[in-house]
Amino acid sequence: MNETLSILFVDDEEDFGEGCARWFERKGYRVAQSTSGQDALDLCGHHDFEIAILDWNMPGLSGLELVQRMCESNPDTEIIVLTGAGTIHNAVESMRLGVFDFQTKPFPMDELERRCRAAFERRKLRKENTQLREVITRSTKKTRGMIGHSAPMQKLMALIDRVAPTEKSVLIQGESGTGKELVAAAIHSGSPRSDKPLVTVNCAALPEQLVESELFGHEKGSFTGATAMKPGLFEVADGSTLFIDEIGEMPLALQPKLLRVLEDGSLRRIGSAKERHVDVRIVAATNRNMENEVAEGRFREDLYYRINVMSLELSPLRHRGEDIELLIQHFLGTEFELDEEAQAALLSYEWPGNVRQLINVIERAKILADDQLLTMEDLPKELQRPPIDHEAPLELAGSLQVLQRDHITEVLLRENGNKSKTARVLGIERRKLYRMMKSHGIG
Secondary structure, three states: OOOOOOOOOEEOOOOHHHHHHHHHHHHOOEEEEEOOOOHHHHHHEOOOOOOEEEEOOOOOOOOHHHHHHHHOOOOEEEEEEEEEEOOOHHHHHHHHOOOEEEOOOOHHHHHHHHHHHHHHHHHHHHHHHHHHHHHHHHOOOOOOOOOOOHHHHHHHHHHHHHHHHOOOEEEEEOOOOHHHHHHHHHHHHOOOOOOOOOOEHHHOOOOOHHHHHHHHEEEEEEEOOOOOOOOOOOHHHHOOOEEOOOOOOOOHHHHHHHHHHHHHHHEEOEEEOOOEEEEOEEEEEEEOHHHHHOOOOOHHHHHHHHHOEEEEEOHHHHHOOHHHHHHHHHHHHHOOEOOHHHHHHHOOOOOOOOHHHHHHHHHHHHOOOOOOEOOHHHHOOHOOOOOOOOOOOHHHHHHHHHHHHHHHHHHHOOOOOHHOOOOHHOOOOHHHHHHHHHHOOOO
């Protein structure tokens, strides 16, 4: 922890502050020192300190004023007050403002280090709670498990098992609706960061001018509509994984800022001069051909190579034939059933929208279905078109259509137009008879 923990000492007694700073530096901490409250605020405006150790009684800006200003400008910094003239009133007032600890001088340095460690643990806990709240607030999608036994799925799952435990960036490529977010979630859940929430952003779902604010955050008043300070998703995902969906849609002007975070973890919010540091693993996804995007100048080559350390290619659903029935049964659930004709239509369809389209079709059919039985009438029009037999001669196909129409007409006449009896004679459901009559123009 010593390597990452940064401490700010603020005390108008310069010798005391320097002595404390040297003691902590020898322990491996990063330390900055100030002798006035205003200088301390200036330092906080450019650096993000985990811990601030403040004197309460100083000329100029008092300890109370400094605590108030720091709690506004650096709410993530844990504050420890050391003072030579401690009073119960000062202690109560500082604790009310959110100060972690209030102690009087002289104070043993070993014990001060222990208090710093405890303050740092509280900071981590508060940050994790903030991350969870942000993820819950911003996330509206339900997580679904990965389903499939086909060869492409087996290969994909094996690659996920190998790449998940690493810290490398991953680029997931595939058509829309193939489940790129599910793969990102699987990578995160198999990583050492799985104890923290996966944070997700979709570049295609945001107006271009809001992408920077969403990723990097902004300060209050930094642009029209910025009525409050907002941390970016990189800060929310600190210590975890950030999934950037549709990264090919990222504005070209913003790409250098993303590259810098990936290179050294540093970023600045919009409207802030303070440099912050984060530890984030990137998993990105796109349905574009990124090599073409680079060649056309729409995506930086150095950024492409930075995110494409490991690439996973997702197969479209039409290449995963044996998985379609598994997916149908999963999304159908136990309360609904398919008739044979509807099932055949679902299994033979090409699914240009992939798994997302399949989910939407089944959810729609479940709403329209009578008695929990899904039929062709419950499916959208594009699935109700009979599959074309490209190998059969057109003349034969036409002849079969004529024979079918004549046979239906003959049975209808024999049963005096009774459609229920006609359907039973033909061995089909009445709904199917209605559709066949309509397609053949039988009144």
